[in-house]
Amino acid sequence: MAQTKFDKQVEDTAESLAFGIGRFLAGRPMDGERKTDATFWRSGTRVLPKVEGRVSRSSYRAGWKRLTFRISSLAAVGAGGYQAGWVHQDATVATAQQIWADPAPALAALEQTGIAAASTAAVGTAAYFALTRKRRELMREWVLPLHEALALPLRLPEQTDPRRYLHIPRGFSEDDAVIRVDVPGRLDFSKDLVVDIIATKLALEGVTFSWHLAGRETYVTVKKTRKPPAKAAFKDPKVREIVAAAKESAPVIGIGSAGRIVTVDLDAESPHILVNASTGGGKSVTLRCIACQMLHHGSLVFVLDTKRISHPWANGLPGVTYCRDIADIHDQLIALGIEGRRRTRVADELGIDADPKDIGPRLLILLEEVNATMKQLARYWEKTRESGDPKISPAVDALNEILYMGRQLRMHVLLVAQSATARALGGPEVREQFSTRILARYSVNAWRMLAPEVHPAPKSTKHHGRAQVVSGGSARETQILFFTEAEAREWATTGTPAPPAAGSQPGPVQLQKPPADSLTDAWSTPTPELPPTPELPPADRDALADAWSLTPAPAADPGGPTDRTPPPPTAPDDDQAVGLREAAEHHLPGITLAALRFARANDPAFPDPVDKRGAELLYRVGDLKKWARNRPRAATGTTDLD
Numbered sequence: 286m287a288q289t290k291f292d293k294q295v296e297d298t299a300e301s302l303a304f305g306i307g308r309f310l311a312g313r314p315m316d317g318e319r320k321t322d323a324t325f326w327r328s329g330t331r332v333l334p335k336v337e338g339r340v341s342r343s344s345y346r347a348g349w350k351r352l353t354f355r356i357s358s359l360a361a362v363g364a365g366g367y368q369a370g371w372v373h374q375d376a377t378v379a380t381a382q383q384i385w386a387d388p389a390p391a392l393a394a395l396e397q398t399g400i401a402a403a404s405t406a407a408v409g410t411a412a413y414f415a416l417t418r419k420r421r422e423l424m425r426e427w428v429l430p431l432h433e434a435l436a437l438p439l440r441l442p443e444q445t446d447p448r449r450y451l452h453i454p455r456g457f458s459e460d461d462a463v464i465r466v467d468v469p470g471r472l473d474f475s476k477d478l479v480v481d482i483i484a485t486k487l488a489l490e491g492v493t494f495s496w497h498l499a500g501r502e503t504y505v506t507v508k509k510t511r512k513p514p515a516k517a518a519f520k521d522p523k524v525r526e527i528v529a530a531a532k533e534s535a536p537v538i539g540i541g542s543a544g545r546i547v548t549v550d551l552d553a554e555s556p557h558i559l560v561n562a563s564t565g566g567g568k569s570v571t572l573r574c575i576a577c578q579m580l581h582h583g584s585l586v587f588v589l590d591t592k593r594i595s596h597p598w599a600n601g602l603p604g605v606t607y608c609r610d611i612a613d614i615h616d617q618l619i620a621l622g623i624e625g626r627r628r629t630r631v632a633d634e635l636g637i638d639a640d641p642k643d644i645g646p647r648l649l650i651l652l653e654e655v656n657a658t659m660k661q662l663a664r665y666w667e668k669t670r671e672s673g674d675p676k677i678s679p680a681v682d683a684l685n686e687i688l689y690m691g692r693q694l695r696m697h698v699l700l701v702a703q704s705a706t707a708r709a710l711g712g713p714e715v716r717e718q719f720s721t722r723i724l725a726r727y728s729v730n731a732w733r734m735l736a737p738e739v740h741p742a743p744k745s746t747k748h749h750g751r752a753q754v755v756s757g758g759s760a761r762e763t764q765i766l767f768f769t770e771a772e773a774r775e776w777a778t779t780g781t782p783a784p785p786a787a788g789s790q791p792g793p794v795q796l797q798k799p800p801a802d803s804l805t806d807a808w809s810t811p812t813p814e815l816p817p818t819p820e821l822p823p824a825d826r827d828a829l830a831d832a833w834s835l836t837p838a839p840a841a842d843p844g845g846p847t848d849r850t851p852p853p854p855t856a857p858d859d860d861q862a863v864g865l866r867e868a869a870e871h872h873l874p875g876i877t878l879a880a881l882r883f884a885r886a887n888d889p890a891f892p893d894p895v896d897k898r899g900a901e902l903l904y905r906v907g908d909l910k911k912w913a914r915n916r917p918r919a920a921t922g923t924t925d926l927d
């Protein structure tokens with residue numbers, strides 16, 4: 286009799302079932318495909334030829350291990366079923382009947398339990414991912430790449446779990462960390478090659494390898510031996526000596542491994558420096574270190590600080606112009622852009638043999654928290670620009686222009702960022718202008734963004750003041766010099782004095798729209814005053830007027846360049862001279878007379894009087910307002926962007 290289709294199906298199913306039970310009991314893969322050379326008693330060591338694709342770790346397991354796992358799982362499920370269906374049979378039946386008769390409470394309970402279970406699972410998963418994020422990053426970025434490179438030279442079985450032989454602590458770049466790599470006792474590998482691979486793949490510098498090859502346990506340990514000092518405090522006489530001996534153009538940044546002095550030569554290597562670190566990574570300390578050394582050598586420093594309190598040590602120091610208010614930062618950047626153009630012209634006139642000092646004193650522009658400052662500058666310009674004005678803030682343009690100017694102009698930008706994205710800086714090409722980059726407490730992504738030429742990225746450390754100074758395609762681990770605030774002030778005010786202030790009070794430049802015939806007014810109250818500009822012929826003065834708007838003028842702009850950028854708003858009463866009482870009552874709401882008197886006695890940035898009425902000193906209202914806007918705390922008169 287012919288076999289029906291149904292009979293054939295039954296036969297096939299029975300056959301599959303028999304094979305399935307056979308595979309189950311033999312501890313073989315349930316899909317019937319052997320992928321590795323594992324047997325019932327022995328774990329696998331390699332993938333079988335012709336097997337393609339990813340082979341899971343369980344494929345390497347010995348058959349008996351797989352069988353044990355299967356039987357245990359089956360037993361657990363069976364025990365549950367036995368309890369419910371046999372031991373507590375009556376209760377199970379009663380519960381089932383109850384649910385059948387009235388399913389609503391059961392469904393409601395199920396729904397609630399489901400929601401609770403789903404929430405718990407979600408929270409649990411999130412917590413798990415948060416807690417293990419660092420460990421997973423360690424595995425992904427360091428352990429697995431090292432394993433992939435070492436497996437062949439060490440002739441390790443393919444299924445080797447990297448965690449079994451690579452003992453790499455999470456903070457393996459810390460000074461006292463010990464890395465241990467277990468090696469096969471056969472010793473049939475090249476030690477030099479292994480050393481090379483470990484140092485390269487973990488981006489280690491100044492480490493020593495110790496081999497332990499006798500006996501059963503064979504391994505190599507790696508320890509940092511040539512490391513930077515734990516601290517490089519300026520109060521240490523040796524450090525002070527190093528700083529004192531440094532070249533004017535090359536402030537000392539810190540001490541590297543084996544006591545090497547790390548400096549950045551602003552004339553020869555890198556006119557601009559980028560400091561990138563997450564919060565608490567030592568940005569302020571780094572800036573203090575560089576700025577106070579430059580002040581010591583007579584540079585002028587412009588601190589543009591929207592955070593307002595980043596550098597209290599620099600308050601009122603000779604040579605320092607501290608701008609906290611966004612309107613003043615805007616004006617100051619434009620003024621510096623104009624100064625850059627002036628210097629370009631002077632350099633041109635002086636020719637190549639000129640002494641660079643003839644161009645003017647070195648200028649350091651210290652731009653704090655660039656991400657926030659750039660946003661604020663854009664918003665400020667959005668608020669103040671008029672129709673027909675360029676869209677891009679002229680202050681941002683000025684900054685970019687300075688970054689592209691040659692090192693011979695002696696204008697340097699020291700830019701600070703928590704995350705110096707290309708967008709924050711105004712484009713990837715702007716980032717390229719910083720040939721020296723100081724990175725501390727960085728993420729792998731930050732490194733890839735800022736120092737892609739150094740690969741792999743050295744692991745960031747939590748050690749206070751420890752940074753990587755990247756320049757010329759290599760990274761130097763450096764302990765940044767630590768100046769206390771008092772030491773920074775002391776160092777900044779000794780040495781070569783800054784060019785003298787022309788009797789005006791410290792405070793950011795107050796730009797007025799430059800009249801065509803007297804463009805040096807663009808620096809109406811620069812403090813300290815820059816050296817006098819060479820007398821320019823009228824035609825050149827006109828050209829310099831263009832610098833007021835640093836964006837190239839469209840060819841057919843009937844208004845002319847000076848019409849495009851409005852001057853910062855100046856109140857009509859700003860030129861009045863008033864006493865402190867009148868200033869407190871009518872011009873500086875929110876600041877009391879007592880506060881003004883206190884500031885006059887204690888704040889070096891308080892404006893100088895311009896006149897006297899009897900015994901009373903009189904002050905220019907505009908100067909007082911400027912001072913109030915730029916006080917360390919958010920003050921009355923702060924340019925409101927909202």
Ligand SMILES: Nc1ncnc2c1ncn2[C@@H]1O[C@H](COP(=O)(O)OP(=O)(O)OP(=O)(O)O)[C@@H](O)[C@H]1O
Pocket residue numbers: 516517562563564565566567568569570571749750751764765766767
């Ligand atoms: N070079 C260093 N040597 C010793 N300690 C340092 C050094 N740099 C930073 N520190 C320590 O780290 C702390 C934080 O440094 P700093 O204030 O410079 O960080 P920051 O990046 O400016 O922080 P924030 O982003 O919060 O302003 C300092 O108070 C100091 O104790």
